Amino acid sequence: MKLAGHYNKASILITISVLFIGGIIYFFAITHISRIQLDRDLTEEIEEVKEYVSGNNRIPRQVDFDEDQTVFIKTNQKALTRRYFDTVYNNPKEKKSEGGRAVEDLVKLNGEYYKVIITESREGAEYLVQVIALITLVLMIALLLILFITNRYVLKGLWKPFYSILGKLKAFNVSEPSNFNLQNNSVDEFTELSRAVQIMSSRVKNDFQHLKLLTENASHEMMTPLAVITAKLDTLIQDESFKAEHYDLINDIYMASGKLLRLNQTMLLLVKIENNLIEDNESLSLDNLIREKLSQFQELIAAKNITAMQRLRQKEIFASKYLIDVLLNNIFSNSIRHNYVNGNQNIILTEGKLIIQNTGAVTALNPETIFDRFQKGSQSDGTGLGLTIVKNICNLYNWEIAYYYAKSLHTFEITF
Template sequence: MKLATHYNRASIFITILVLMSGALIYYFAIRQITRNQLDREIAEEIAERIDYVNRNGKIPKNDFDDNLTEFVKINSKDFTTRFFDTVYYTGSGKMPENRRAAAALITVAGQNYKLIITESYSGINNLVQIITLITVVLLIVLLLILLITNKYVLTSLWLPFYNILHELKTFNVADPKDFTSKPNRVDEFNELNTAVQIMASRVKNDYLHLKQFTENASHEMMTPLAVITTKLDTLIQDENLNADQYTQINDIYSAAAKLSRLNHALLLLVKIENNLVNDEEALNLQSLIMQKLQQFKELIAAKDITVLEVLKENRIVASKTLIDILLNNLFSNAIRHNIEHGKLLITLTNEKLVFENPGAAKPLDKDILFERFQKAPGSDGVGLGLTIVKNICQLYHWDISYNHQGSLHQFEIVFNKDIETVVKK
């Protein structure tokens, strides 16, 4: 739920609560005040009656006002004056009406009478109605004002916050451009802005250092590797070495070559992940695959693999270097993990590219397949081939997936061409 909604809820709830209790307090206070007023009036009326009786020595025939006055004969002498609420039926319809009444003892010519005077509450009722009306109108007006305030003031007030939030969401550590948030009149947001900017620049700095370190470390390793390789090249010129020593040298060769490939692969990954390969051009994937088939011809023939290719026209915009590497890795894997006299199915349509080949009986683990340094048992690779494939696909917003169908291992790249153009825009 949005902050404005939370705020709206709370303020509306509190407004209603305060206005309601205000209305209640009003109601009771005014009721009390008017009742006291009525009581005073009634007391006055009683005094008037008593005064009349004392002067004239008889019960008045006509009523003074529109108040109802009753005289009831009683025998009891000790009767204290009391005030009470009563219901009185008036008019032809005998409508019940709430009234205030007072009873007092009055003595006319030695006879005791109970004098009851009632007065209508209708005045108070009107008052309550007016109070209710004012409260309701006030409530509605207040709620409207609150809503409008929240909608416009609150939104514009929080705008810088949403700007910062947007920048944070789109924050990319590899992106060289800095935060662009402008200062605004709210101190808290300025503070937040500054804090975020400092944090972002620190993160970027750290990242840059790490990247440079990785790159430099990888490059620095190349020279010692070159020394190892060339030393071995020199060493084998000595023809007095025996077979066992040659085997040892061969192993060193392989290890050095592997290390160098690993280094190249890691550097390539750094480049792809940082989007540093930007020699994009229009490529005809169909002809590129044909070329690769030619290039891998001997390797395919050596394992007696039957290639079944269905290649349709497919043009993409990508880096030639990266697509070359992508195809190399897919071909290498499909050949390396293939069985003797196996087959290789390559399907290219405008939407997708599929490589299928038989191989190990068990399907590969989909979850870790594309992770770094995951390799098939017995594989001599460095375990980065599929990671590189996946990263290249990610770079161009293509989906790569692995399936095991029948006895075939299947790698499928979906090109998502409409998404690609949307992203480009």
């Protein structure tokens, strides 16, 4: 869920909770206030009755009251505490019973005591409470709608600078010359974020350019003495005065310099792949490239008398022909070099996968470290970077590569 969704969820839940609790409190408060007002009216009524009895020396008739219902009951009680209570009010006009509020007190007439009960209808007060509650409910719903619309559209607009920065970060390429442009907006936090990202991108580009320059210069500087060493060794081997007992020493030097040359080229290639500096992508027929590569390795396959099985389905990919050639070269050469004489090799290409299987060592390799740099067998004379390059090329094109050992076959599986 996006940050705006979490914020909307939290704010709406909190608002609903506060409004619900506040609505309950508000309802009971209004009900209490209306009851106090009814009791106040009843107090005025009972005082008027007492004044009437005291002034006229008689009990008033029902017609002397409005819609209040007054009952006089002769009693022997000489003292009574005034009390208010809920009761039933019989509406004479509508001829129905409804909720009422009553007050009970004592009056004295000609030496005798009468209990007075005055009852008023609560319908008016309850109707007022219902109207107020309905208005409050409508306001709550309107507030929630306004809050939802505000969060969905107004806040969405406020988050636009953030998503703009996020989009530029996703599209950021350290090898491109263009810089991250600073965005000024009304939100200080986003302006500060944009400034921080701009500084960070400038540092990354600067470090990358220095690293790239260092790598290219180092590679170039290493190539020159290596080429000189190789040329001198070639000349030395062809020299007629060259002694046979020195041949092994010179050959070791020759092999070491060749390995160092390959290592230099491989490391440079890794840097280019990891930083996406090879951008000659085109539409390629992978099945045809595999056939061409197998044809190039045919002599090595025949030298070990390897039984090669091919099952290739037509497959189009969009990638660099150079990188695919490097990938196939590394993975096929591995399957031949680590195979044994009279072994088997299976090449299977489907719409979604490329599977390379070969016989070899009877123990499985470690799938956790096999694609790490400089991981190689004790008998290998390679640089230990072949499978690392294969892994990086697969990562570049969002392919998945896996290794497993089953049925005496070492299997590399590339999923497109």
